[in-house]
Amino acid sequence: MSAPATQFKADAQRMAADLRHRATIQTAMGKYEVVRDQRKRWFQDWEGARTLAARTKYEAVNGLDKHLTRFTQQLEARGTKVHWASTGAQACEIILDILKAKNAKVVVKSKSMTSEEIHLNGALERAGVEVVESDLGEFIVQLRGEPPYHLVFPAMHLTRDEIKDVFEKKLHDAPSNDPEELTMVARRQLRKKYIQADVGITGANYAIAETGMISITENEGNARLTAALPQTMITLMGIEKVLPRYEDLALFLPMLAVMGTGQALTCYNTMYGGPRQTDEADGPEEFHVVLLDNRRTLVLADVEQRDALGCIRCGACLNVCPVYRNVGGHTYGTVYGGPIGSVITPHLRDLQDWKHLSYASSLCGACTETCPVGIDIHHHLLRNRRNASAPKTGKPSWTQRQLFKIYGAIAARPRLWKLTTKLGRFAQVFHGPVKGGVLDPMRAWTKTRDLPPIARQSFREWWKERGGHE
Numbered sequence: 510m511s512a513p514a515t516q517f518k519a520d521a522q523r524m525a526a527d528l529r530h531r532a533t534i535q536t537a538m539g540k541y542e543v544v545r546d547q548r549k550r551w552f553q554d555w556e557g558a559r560t561l562a563a564r565t566k567y568e569a570v571n572g573l574d575k576h577l578t579r580f581t582q583q584l585e586a587r588g589t590k591v592h593w594a595s596t597g598a599q600a601c602e603i604i605l606d607i608l609k610a611k612n613a614k615v616v617v618k619s620k621s622m623t624s625e626e627i628h629l630n631g632a633l634e635r636a637g638v639e640v641v642e643s644d645l646g647e648f649i650v651q652l653r654g655e656p657p658y659h660l661v662f663p664a665m666h667l668t669r670d671e672i673k674d675v676f677e678k679k680l681h682d683a684p685s686n687d688p689e690e691l692t693m694v695a696r697r698q699l700r701k702k703y704i705q706a707d708v709g710i711t712g713a714n715y716a717i718a719e720t721g722m723i724s725i726t727e728n729e730g731n732a733r734l735t736a737a738l739p740q741t742m743i744t745l746m747g748i749e750k751v752l753p754r755y756e757d758l759a760l761f762l763p764m765l766a767v768m769g770t771g772q773a774l775t776c777y778n779t780m781y782g783g784p785r786q787t788d789e790a791d792g793p794e795e796f797h798v799v800l801l802d803n804r805r806t807l808v809l810a811d812v813e814q815r816d817a818l819g820c821i822r823c824g825a826c827l828n829v830c831p832v833y834r835n836v837g838g839h840t841y842g843t844v845y846g847g848p849i850g851s852v853i854t855p856h857l858r859d860l861q862d863w864k865h866l867s868y869a870s871s872l873c874g875a876c877t878e879t880c881p882v883g884i885d886i887h888h889h890l891l892r893n894r895r896n897a898s899a900p901k902t903g904k905p906s907w908t909q910r911q912l913f914k915i916y917g918a919i920a921a922r923p924r925l926w927k928l929t930t931k932l933g934r935f936a937q938v939f940h941g942p943v944k945g946g947v948l949d950p951m952r953a954w955t956k957t958r959d960l961p962p963i964a965r966q967s968f969r970e971w972w973k974e975r976g977g978h979e
């Protein structure tokens with residue numbers, strides 16, 4: 510078993526048994542579900558909107574080269590410096606070079622899961638730069654030395670008391686566990702950092718090819734301050750964030766808000782188009798955009814799974830996933846957790862080391878059903894399983910082939926099938942005492958689950974009993 514798989518198994522077992530954690534998550538998810546469903550009803554035709562979103566993303570992903578060219582041309586025309594990074598390490602180097610050129614000592618950051626993906630904070634801190642997360646949830650998990658727990662709610666797993674504790678310990682300022690007072694504590698800290706910061710780093714929700722603009726949606730206004738106050742702004746984004754047209758935002762902004770946080774629209778929706786122009790009063794003097802590949806082109810090359818690049822990171826599939834709701838976000842060991850993380854992480858990292866995530870699914874299809882851009886998530890998980898079991902030949906392994914041959918031989922012979930089911934029923938009588946123990950040949954399954962009993966009577970037996978003829 511690979512190291513990430515061993516870690517996942519151990520953490521999943523621990524978290525699934527943590528009833529306090531489960532209660533916190535279930536409460537948060539329950540509230541989210543109620544408001545999300547209310548807001549969805551505000552769409553005249555939700556299914557029609559999903560179809561349109563899926564089509565637009567299909568167009569964006571399948572014409573990525575063309576859209577990226579247009580996007581970068583527009584950005585450069587307004588004085589933005591565009592950088593291309595093939596790997597996470599390269600992106601970190603590019604950003605470090607910009608910081609060095611500016612002699613930057615303090616950086617404020619906002620809205621960037623991509624920077625978590627490439628471990629940017631660690632790289633900056635090793636270079637002696639102070640990095641401060643400015644979104645409240647991310648600020649809290651940064652103080653705790655943890656990665657974000659969820660794509661949209663980074664500190665969802667924490668209670669108010671836990672947040673108060675960390676503020677007390679790290680900031681020596683926690684008047685009570687009242688959310689408003691705690692928010693004010695964070696605000697006081699962050700306002701100082703905005704003024705001190707030499708550079709602001711943000712992510713991007715969407716990149717509009719038609720206009721060369723970056724769209725960021727948020728609820729706290731911190732990304733705005735991150736982008737507006739420091740003299741230099743850097744946007745780090747994956748190449749898949751492109752939308753073809755400006756008008757596409759009319760669908761994607763409300764859709765992300767509804768599915769992400771259950772709002773009709775997020776409080777702040779801002780478009781960034783480049784550095785401060787001569788007739789503008791504020792904004793950064795210098796604007797850099799770093800476009801990150803980091804194996805996304807491998808997903809693009811896979812025609813079966815390329816639509817996974819259409820993900821808008823709304824987190825809705827995490828919220829409905831029975832596995833995520835039990836094991837929590839940190840267990841996945843990767844920045845993109847839950848069902849979509851289980852689809853893309855084996856691509857972004859390594860299939861053999863991360864294939865276990867594709868098995869961490871009940872395949873109930875709730876993720877696919879909820880995804881606003883129509884990604885067929887649970888079938889992608891099955892494809893990952895298939896690809897992982899037959900990495901070179903694309904065929905099932907020798908053991909799988911033999912097992913299916915044996916199954917085929919039994920299933921094709923009615924007498925043999927009858928005998929096998931009878932033996933199975935008989936064996937099940939003795940299974941009880943050894944179930945889940947070391948003597949149990951089915952232990953891998955039965956340790957945590959029940960083995961469904963074989964029906965006491967087959968259909969043929971039932972039919973015969975009622976006088977039917979074979």
Ligand code: SF4
Pocket residue numbers: 819820821822823824825826827849876879880881882883884886
């Ligand atoms: S896969 Fe779909 S539901 Fe999951 S985060 Fe992405 S867009 Fe949202």
